[in-house]
Amino acid sequence: xxxxxxxxxxxxxxxxxxxxxxxxxxxxxxxxxxxxxxxxxxxxxxxxxxxxxxxxxxxxxxxxxxxxxxxxxxxxxxxxxxxxxxxxxxxxxxxxxxxxxxxxxxxxxxxxxxx
Amino acid sequence: xxxxxxxxxxxxxxxxxxxxxxxxxxxxxxxxxxxxxxxxxxxxxxxxxxxxxxxxxxxxxxxxxxxxxxxxxxxxxxxxxxxxxxxxxxxxxxxxxxxxxxxxxxxxxxxxx
Numbered sequence: 552x553x554x555x556x557x558x559x560x561x562x563x564x565x566x567x568x569x570x571x572x573x574x575x576x577x578x579x580x581x582x583x584x585x586x587x588x589x590x591x592x593x594x595x596x597x598x599x600x601x602x603x604x605x606x607x608x609x610x611x612x613x614x615x616x617x618x619x620x621x622x623x624x625x626x627x628x629x630x631x632x633x634x635x636x637x638x639x640x641x642x643x644x645x646x647x648x649x650x651x652x653x654x655x656x657x658x659x660x661x662x663x664x665x666x
Numbered sequence: 667x668x669x670x671x672x673x674x675x676x677x678x679x680x681x682x683x684x685x686x687x688x689x690x691x692x693x694x695x696x697x698x699x700x701x702x703x704x705x706x707x708x709x710x711x712x713x714x715x716x717x718x719x720x721x722x723x724x725x726x727x728x729x730x731x732x733x734x735x736x737x738x739x740x741x742x743x744x745x746x747x748x749x750x751x752x753x754x755x756x757x758x759x760x761x762x763x764x765x766x767x768x769x770x771x772x773x774x775x776x777x778x779x
Binding site for chain 2: 591
């Protein structure tokens with residue numbers, strides 16, 4: 552079982568460059584999420600999606616964009632990289648079971664440095 | 667939105683002792699409380715969760731308690747082992763919000779052999 556797969560694992564960008572962080576899941580989960588994790592700050596939600604074609608902002612969406620064209624994939628786009636976006640990025644997914652909350656399953660992260 | 671606070675930020679225990687991590691939440695509509703363990707270089711892994719209709723849940727050496735009135739929940743690890751060393755996160759979630767989680771800031775647990 553692959554679960555949630557994130558690529559790349561590490562990346563160094565220059566200020567102003569753009570890139571896409573890839574995330575794919577093979578569990579047929581409806582819900583997908585992007586978080587960033589900064590030291591001592593826990594996980595902050597960037598964007599989430601409740602199904603293909605539907606996305607919504609989380610707590611810290613500025614500087615990021617997402618799309619959800621398929622159930623499996625949920626890429627995160629950085630258009631103009633800034634040093635403040637240096638972080639570890641995690642993608643997660645969960646199934647939908649009526650109104651009942653379900654566990655989120657996480658990938659192993661992408662470590663991004665912007666210099 | 668929901669605000670989750672977690673304490674302590676670091677915790678060191680001797681092998682075999684118990685460890686307790688506490689979280690508080692602000693929104694009384696929160697009804698699902700998972701706990702995650704994160705090892706170095708890995709993503710968070712669910713270790714136990716509890717729903718608001720239950721006061722306590724146990725799974726071998728791990729237990730979680732929930733006090734809805736006081737809006738706090740705690741993780742208890744008994745007979746700690748070196749492999750329990752990791753960062754632990756609590757989270758809270760409100761029904762019908764796209765399963766959004768609000769995470770605490772994490773507790774770095776070190777078990778000293």
